[in-house]
Amino acid sequence: PTNNFKSKSTKNFQSNNKTTTGSKKNQQKRPTLKPTNKESRKLNLTKIIDQENQEFDKFPSLAKLKRASEKERIKTEESVEEDKIIKEIIIPEIITVQELANRMAEKTAGVVKTLMKMGxxxxxxxxxxxxxxxxxxxxxxxxxxxxxxxxxxxxIEDKKDNENDLIKRAPVVTIMGHVDHGKTTILDAFRNSNVVSKEAGGITQHIGAYQINKNDKKITFIDTPGHEAFSNMRARGSKTTDIIILVVAADDGLKPQTIESISHAKAAKVPIILAINKIDLPAADPDKIRNELLNYEIIVEKLSGDVLDVEISALKKTNLEKLENAIHLQADLLNLTANPKRSARGVVIESKLEKGRGSVATVLVQKGTLKVGDIFVSGSEWGKVKALINDRGENLKEASPSQPVEVLGFDANPLAGDDFIVVDNENRAKKIAEYRSKKKLQKKNTVIKTNVDEMFKQISKGEETFIDVIIKADVQGSAEAIESSILKLSTEEIKTRVVFKGVGAITESDVALANSSKGFIIGFNVRAIPQAREIAKRDGVDIKYYSIIYELIDD
Structure with missing residues (x-):
């Protein structure tokens, strides 16, 4: 039995083996990369190469791939060129890569690639x-x-008005003079209200603008805090004032600020009316003041000049009508007109931030009629007129030329002296405000050229023929000696002008005057106060210090 079992099992094994070997024979041979030959167990190079060829014939070669991709690219480029629309691209002074790509309707990557080709x-x-x-x-x-x-x-450029549309407008008068000589008191007397008591220590803290109306004759007054504000407005290019009233106290004579006021008025080329105040005081001597003014080339009518002068007492309200008549007479000579039938233009006199009202600005309307709801641009700010309030606190629907009004509706505070222009729509207002603020930022980040650099640039072009100088010295004698030496340096092509000379440290007021008259400052044995130095640095006003007069003249 054992033999039988053995023979059975071997039979089974053999038959199984036969079937497996048979099925293996029927199966296709798989290509293999085995490098050895079973029989010889040696490397067969021919076989390896054949086998590799078998494997790699399935994949295209690298060159073939390159050719195909190049073909595809040329094909797509041709189709794109057929579809490509050639555009007219508007390019500003500075543009981002993204914005440029958008304007051309190209991919940003394509633009970056083109830039790379250009290095x-x-x-x-x-x-x-x-x-x-x-x-x-x-x-x-x-x-x-x-x-x-x-x-x-x-x-937003200003257009010339039609002669037929022009009507007479009220004169805009700025009252200037030394501290405590009675500028605001004169205004009070005109307005019959008490402004002085509201001011801290009786000194004007901010600019107020008021309009008086007597016998249907209007006058607009601007009460300035000193002349820096006046000069800053001029430096920003706004001519706000038609007439300057120079207030001098009859008992006090000419003071440094009075002389500064004269320089500012002359630099602005605005007619002056002299108001000799406090004539009710026993020490008053008006003739002394008239004679003192001759040193500053102000010759009153009494001394056969062309400057109107009125002796007044603001406190006792003496001769105020005479002063008013003098203003109207001067205004008639100037023939002041404006067109009310156009979109309004004006200038910002002051601005402040008020609780519950936001940014509020006092605006002097110069042309056209300003209405509630108008959209405007002022400097780098814009807004919509929400309310107009006059100097008496009454709400107005509209404001006519030469009328000062408080405007509510600014998005941020504008600067004193900024223009105020009504535009057609919000979109335009935003664009202009954005452009101006961008320019402001660029200007801030660029190196400021000083007034002197700019001046020599203009002289070399043959444009500028005047060099304006402001002299500050330690003593009056030095200032006068420097002035005469500088004036002698004038040539036929270039004239030197001394805008102002004075004694003492260089102040913000001097810097403001130098900036508005595009001149520079000479300090002889004096220095500038820190605030003045900062402003000069910001505005690019040159301050030159000397201690020896010959060095100064050589320079």
Whole structure:
């Protein structure tokens, strides 16, 4: 039995083995990369190469792939070129890569690639100058139109008014003079109200603008806190004043601020009316003042000049009508007119932030009629007129030329002396305000050229023929000696003008005057106070210090 079992099992094993070997024979041979030959167990190079060829024939070669991709690219480029719309691209002075790509309707990556070819490494957020952007656009097959962004400002340029639309307007009068000589008291007397008592220590803290109306004859008064504000307005290019009333106290004579006021009035080329105040005091001597003014080339009518002068007492309200008549007479000579039938333009006299009202600005309307609801631009701010309030606190629907009003509706505080222009729509107002604030920021980040650099640049072009100088010395004698020496330096092409000379340290007022008259300051044995130095640095006003007069003249 055992033999039987053995023979059975071997039979089974053999039959199983046969079937497996048979099935193996039927199966296809798989290509293999085994390098050895079973029989010889040696490497067979021919076999390896054949087998490798079998494997790699399934994949295209690298060259074949390259050719195919190149073919595809040319094909797509041709189709894109057929569809590509050639645009006229408007390029401003500075544009980001992203914005340029959007304007050309190109992919940002394509623009960056083109820039790289030109040797400029820039990412999507970086800014390009107009020339570079133009080259990129041309490279990508677009037409280029370079615009100067100042074109935005052309929309708000002032137009000349039609002669037939012009009507007479009230004169705008600024009262100037030394501290405590009675400037605000004169205003009080005109307005029959008490402003002085509201002011701290009787000194005007901020500019007030008021309008008086007697016998249908209006006068607008601007009460300035000293002349810095007046000069700053002039430096920003706004001519606000038609007539300056120079107030001198009859008992006190000419004081440093009075002389400064004269310099500011002359630099602004505005007619002066002399008001000799406090004539009710026993020590009053008006003739002494008239004679003192001759030193500053102010010759009153009494001494056969052309400056009107009135002796008044603001406290006793003496001769105020005479002063009023003098203003009207001067205004008639100036023939002041404005067109009320146009969109309003004006100037910001002061601005402040008030609780519950937001940014409030006092605006002097110069042309046109300002209405509630008007959209305006002022400096780098914009807004919509929510309310107009006059100097007596009454709400108005509209404001006519030469009328000062408080305007509510600014998005932020404008600066004194900023323009105030009514525009058609919000979009335009935003654009102009954005452009101006961007320019302001660029100006802040660029190196400020000093007035002297600018002046020599203009002289070399043959434009400027005057050099304006402000002299501050330690003693009056030095100031006069320097003035005469400087005036002798004038040539036929270039004239030197001494705008102001005085004694003492260089103050903010001197810097403001130098900035508005585009001149520079000479300090002889004196220094500038820290605040004045800061303002001079900010505005690019040159201050030159000397201690030897010959060094000064050599310079």
């Amino acid at each position: 400029v490494m820039a990412n999507a957020t970086q800014s390009l100058e107009a020339d570079t952007a133009a080259l990129v656009a041309t490279e990508l097959g677009h037409n280029v139109k370079l615009v100067n962004e100042d074109d935005i400002l052309k929309e």
